[in-house]
Amino acid sequence: MQKHHLQCSVRQKRKSQGKSVNVAPNLLKRDFTASQPNQKWVTDITYIQYGPDILYLSTILDLFNNEIVAYKLYTHQQIPLVINTLSEALEKRRNPKGVIIHSDQGSAYASYEYQNQIKENHLVSSMSRRGNYWDTTVIESYHSNLKSEEVREREEHFMRYFNEERI
Secondary structure, three states: OOOOOOOOOOOOOOOOOOOOOOOOOOOOOOOOOOOOOEEEEEEEEEEEEEEEEEEEEEEEEOOOOEEEEEEEEEEOOHHHHHHHHHHHHHHHHOOOOOOOOEEEEHHHOHHHHHHHHHOOOOOOOEEEEOOHHHHHHHHHHHHHHHHHHOHHHHHHHHHHHHHOOOO
């Protein structure tokens, strides 16, 4: 580049627009206990390497007994992934009201569509502080175990085992 008197252009850093409008307060505050089912749910998305492809697993876990309420496996991590996971959870649990649904501040969770679905179903949104995975440690731990036990091709069997057969 010096020989030909060329210079690279330096991209300007984008300035943050501040907090997202749809960031909910952290109501969970690392209290990972629940006295009854459908009181507190935690949710997250993780990626799973599936041969040459990457799949995205969205999971909702009930903190009462650490049971997986619903999950979806898609080829993308866009808004429909989290909305459809939440819809499945609501259907399986017969549309409970007042459930705290805790997530990180990911764009899918902070989206208007997702937050509107939470409001329309009379749920309560809660979000971790930015960049703080300790606030979602239960679901992060579940995803870590899922990956380490190499059940990628048998996720349905693992979900059934996790919910029904383990001691």
